[in-house]
Amino acid sequence: MTRWKTIAVLAAVTVLGGCSPKQTWAAKLTPTGLPQFVDTACGGLGVTDMWVQAGEREIWRIRFTRPAEVRELTVGQKPAGAEEKVAWQQPNGDEPLQLSVRHDDGATPVVEFTLDGLKDGKVSYDGEYLTADDFAKKRAAC
Secondary structure, eight states: OHHHHHHHHHHIIIIIIOOOOOOOOOOOOOOOEEEEEEEEESSSOOOOEEEEEEEEEEEEEEEEEEEEEOOEEEOOOOOOOEEEEOOOOOOOOSOEEEEEEEEETSSSOEEETTTGGGGGGOOTTEEEEEEHHHHHHHHHOO
């Protein structure tokens, strides 16, 4: 293979996802109906910001004064070292939502879900809705 072909192949692999981070975040509902976000990884990167958008509208945002290890967080909670920048604004149940989590390395994984999709104990993880039992099987035991 020529040098240029090798460079083209390496560039294509990088652009098409050779460096994409593995999805570790999931969304579920608490018994009170508030979204709870769960990191399935066992530690690692610190979190600097978390926010939820409904379309272009930001409906919740929390920012940490320094990168924090976050394993679970329910909207409305304010852990030590965090500041709520946008208070939770309840969306319609069928409205598409996106959770974004910014890590201290700049990576920002996104979880897409609706509140209606999380009913009956469902969990939005890696692009699909799972039962709580199926999610527990995929979640790492730390």
